[in-house]
Amino acid sequence: MNAPPSPPPVKTTCPYCGVGCGVLARPDGFGGAQVKGDPDHPANFGRLCSKGSALGETLSLDGRLLHPMMRNGEGELVRAAWDDALDRVANGFTETVARHGPESVAFYASGQLLTEDYYVANKLMKGFIGSGNIDTNSRLCMASSVAGHRRAFGSDTVPGCYEDLDEADLLVLVGSNAAWCHPILHQRMAKNRRERGARMVVIDPRATPTSDEADLLLQIAPGMDSVLFCGLFAYLADKGALDRAFLRDHTAGYAEGLARARHIAPDIDAVAERCEVPREQIETFFSWFAETDRAVTLYSQGVNQSAQGTDKVNAIINCHLATGRIGKPGTGPFSLTGQPNAMGGREVGGLANQLAAHMDFEPESIARMRRFWNAPNVAERPGLKAVELFEAVAQGRIKALWIMATNPVVSLPRADAVQSALRQLDLLVVSDVVSGTDTMMASPHVVLPAAGWGEKDGTVTNSERRISRQRAFLPQAGEAKPDWWIVSEVAKRMGFADAFDYASPADIFREHAALTGFENDGTRDLDASGLAALSDDDYARCDPVQWPIVKAGTDGGKRLFASGGFFTADRRARFVAVADPKLAATPGRLLPLLLNTGRVRDQWHTMTRTGKSPRLGAHIGEPYVAIHPKDAETYDIAHGGFARISTLHGSAVLRAEVSEAQRRGEIFAPIHWSAATASDARIGALVQRSYDPVSGQPEMKATQATIAPVRYAIHGFLLSRKPVDLPAGVWWARAAVEGGVGYRIAADRIGAHWADIAKRFLPEHDELVEFLDEAQGRYRAARVLDGSLDACLFLAKSADALPGWGWLKQQLAEPKLSESARRALLAGRAPEGGVDHGPLVCACFGVGRNQICGAVASGSAASVEEIGATLKAGTNCGSCLPEVRRLVAEAKERVPAE
Structure with a gap:
């Protein structure tokens, strides 16, 4: 008999970064799936990064949370029925609100949630409990970008699209290691540079794989981004490189913004001195920007994760407004979002300082929410942002907290203090996919199993405003349930059944889309009302589409603001007079170094998903600290040895990597390792509490630190x-x-x-x-x-x-x-004739260092392109290409001349 035909692959979306890559997933019949990129998805056209390519390896049930659990009288977590667990959550929140008021409860959500999940959580907290206290781990990655957009545009609007990366003649990456963190977009930029001759400038305190492929690296002093872009603003004005018509017709505050820029950065020499970058490099960058009409400035966590993050964003936007380089092909400021649905969460009010549908806490918006939801108790003021929220837990002001799909005991600043605070709560609820997180170790009272990627259904919005479907292709594991269902069931038990009577995520999406158009009339940027009448079948088939979508069957357009139309009262963009930057770590400096934190190529957040994949763990398999050779000499740190990093908040012991890529006086450590994956490497525990006064985003890039050798026998x-x-x-x-x-x-x-x-x-x-x-x-x-x-x-x-x-x-x-x-x-090594591939270089195809070097030595490959043709290394996401290029060059030097 012939085997039955395999089912067609399911079109879904990758659950990692904000690029929002399309994925084709085909269940393998053993609980996993075969995964490849969707060639029809406009975010990636079939490419996936190393993490996305390994998604099929992360779907096993080991470590999965499969059943509800509750803490019994002896303090033990024991299996519970769903009804009992939901009743305990609902009764706990109801009783806490009755006793202490709505400000005593909070939700802490995640960019891993789907838009529909986020919508019902925000609706319950802000609409029916009546508190603004719902915030999200997206506060840690893009809140400063949101705040900068709102100050400049009157709305949280990303004006451009990914096609601008193909069409720009100058690509400026600020605080972004895109080659590792957004490799699919980085490869589009690299292709533009290779085929069209676009220049690439990288502005970063560290030399990174991204800067390896740049035409110019400005290895800027920490926190001085605003100085650099204030200097650029003044330079553009002095050179007459302005769009006078755009300034006249579509902006306000130009004179004040320029005056402040001149005060902060009066000339190139001042910029060079404060940024600690050679004058000629500054002048080269300024001249390239001034002379290049098609320029895109891309920024990520190096800008956002700062106590001056919002000002950095606005200093960048000021330069684009001054030159009219916004909303046109190949132009614009562009925020590279960290999480898959950070933007979707922003759309439905997942941030504590926003209402749903990009509305603020203004009287008319509060009244509008009351009318739409038929909810008389809508919150009337913003809630607590992430860092403040957990401090309120420690102070006893928050009595009941529900953490959804995130691991704050690893990811938040001062993570040890967060862990201690959680144990003080009267009620701690955690809903998650995995059971062994550090947050699960903080004694939750109720634990709820959530459906994981591949099991849940809904939408996400990527960094270019594109709404894509995330579709289920696996059965829900054990007793796991979708997050929207869990929240809705709790809401019903709290007495709000009529408002949360959803039968499917399609019901929720239609309501969300309708709200975006409710009493809008073009006054708000976010309008997806053209999707409000989708049938269940239409929702199931929905193709990726960019908002605004005011009419069914139409795409909202790739770009906004080319002809003005900003969402301020007078429809003009605002220049922002930014503050003179000063690092939060600088006053009363007690420790000699600055600790910078970030990501590595093949891991994601706290590794609850990527940590399951052998090939993703093979490239960088242990936590490390990078340090400049001169600092290593000063502090007696040996390459490959161990070092203890200490701050005022905690310490960690990491493997030392001595590297010229570091600036002197600075060290770098990745964020991914937790108590589940290392004995002493929770970097969040070391990070200071300072945060941006506008956005609330914490300073993750410059914590005072010291370092000392650790010697083991x-x-x-x-x-x-x-x-x-x-x-x-x-x-x-x-x-x-x-x-x-x-x-x-x-x-x-x-x-x-x-x-x-x-x-x-x-x-x-x-x-x-x-x-x-x-x-x-x-x-x-x-x-x-x-x-x-x-x-x-x-x-x-x-x-x-x-x-x-x-x-x-x-x-x-x-x-x-x-x-x-x-x-x-x-x-411990291959016998005669055996094969040892060596340390992993290309995670997509499992290519090791020895294979690459051996191909060069044997003469079968003499270039990066030939390595790709022979071994496939670097031909998928391209994030390994900088390393491949270096290995080829080093191997060719070792080949004896004929």
Whole structure:
């Protein structure tokens, strides 16, 4: 008999960054899926980054939260029925509001929620509980951009589209490592540069893979972005590079904005001095911008995550308004959003200082919400923003908190204080997909299992205002439910059943779309009312579309504001006179260094999803701190050794990476590792509480810090098919590997003999084959069961005495060991004729360093393009291309001349 035809792939959207890539997902019949890019989606045209390409590897049920749970009288979380859990949540919030008032409760949501989820959560809190206290982890990534848009445009409007990246002649990236964090868009820009000759400028305190491909890098001093763009504004005015007609007809506040810019940055020399960048580099950038009509300025967390983030955004926008470079092809300021639905959350009021449909807390908007929702108790003032909200928890002002789809015990500033505060709550509710987050360790009273990506249905809005469908292609795991359903059921139990009687996400979307057009008449930017009458079938089939959409069947247009029409009272954009910048860390400086935080290429947020993928954990498999060589010398830090970073708020021990990419006086550490994935690497615990006074977005890029070496007596790694409980006092970092799990480890010597130490890592000691070299301080052990490698442990006095673990990881993945591989296990390297791919370079296709270098050495490839043709490395998302380019150059230098 012929096998039944496989079902067609489901068109959905990637759940990672705000690029909003289309995905084709086909269930594999074993709980996972085959995933590839959707060639018809206008955000990515079939390309996916390394994270998106590995989505199929992250769908397993290990670590999933599958059932509701409640804390019993003994303080234990035990399985509960949905009705009991929902009743406890509803009764807890109702009683807290009755006793302490609506300001005593709060929701903390996430850019991982779908628009429909966000809508019902905001409606419940602001519309029916009557408090503004719903905020989101999107506050940590794009709130300053929102505030800057609203000050300049009168609305939170992204004016451009992705096609502008193809059509620009100058691409300016500010505080954005797009090559790693938004690689699909970065490849569009790189293609423009390669094929059309567009120039690329990168402005960043660090040299990054993005700057590797730039025509100009301005390695700017931390926090000085406003100085740079104030200087550019004044330069444009002095050179007459202005659009006088646009200024006259569509803007206000030009004179005041320019006067402040001249005060902050009177000339190029002053800009160069304050930014700590050579004068000639400043002049080159200014002249390129002045002479290039088609210029796009893209900015991300390096701008937004700052105590002056909103001013930085407005300093950038001022330059585009002055030249009329907005809303036209190849022009505009462009915010690269961090999360998949940060913009969707903004649209439905997920930020504490906004109402739904991009409305503010103004009397007429509050009255409009009352009429539309038939809700007499609509909140009348903004709620607490993220940092303030958790401080209110610590102060006892917030008594009941519901955390949805986020992990604030890792991601928020002063994360240890956040963890302590959560334990004080009368009621802590956590709804999530996974069970083992650090936030789950903070003693929640009720835990609710939410449907995950691939199981839930709804919409998201990407960075270019494009609404796309996220569709289910897997059954909901265990008893998991969609977030909109969970919130609606709680609302019904609180007495608001009529307002939350939704049968599907389509019902919610229609209501949201109708609200955007309610009493709008062109006075608000967000209008998707053309979608308010979608049938269920239309909703199911809905193609990606950009708002505003005021009429069914039409696309709202790619760009806004080319001919003015801003959403201020007089329809004119506003120049903003920004403040003279000063780092929050500067006054009374106590510690010598500044800690900058950010992301790595193949991981996402706190790794609850990407941490499941072996190939995503292979590129950078452990937490690290990057430091300039001169600072490393000053503080006695060795490359590859360990260092303790300390701030006024906490400390962490990380592997040291000595790198010229760092500026002196600054260190960098990634944000991803948690208590679940490393012993001592929660970087959020080190970050200061300072935040932007306008946006409320915390300063994540410049915390006072110091650094000191940490020296361990033992270094090593452990590979095992099953997770291992490591002994106390051991430094460790965990990564998924094919066939099991891998641990990098370090410790002080425990016990008098190597064998005693080994027993602490692998208790089933009798089954081991061992090697011990006391003189050299090396111990190695392996356990083979039924012909397969079950575990291996390598320890040494020095990390330099350890082999790489790449070949051993390959053996762990094999169902059976070859005889030669078995004999070579304790050597830790491939036997004669064996293959060792080396450390991973290209996560999309699993290409290792040894493969690339070997291809060059053998003559089968002599360029990046030939590596792509031979090995496929760099031919998907391109985020590995800077590293491939460097390896090819280094390998060619080693090839002897004929």
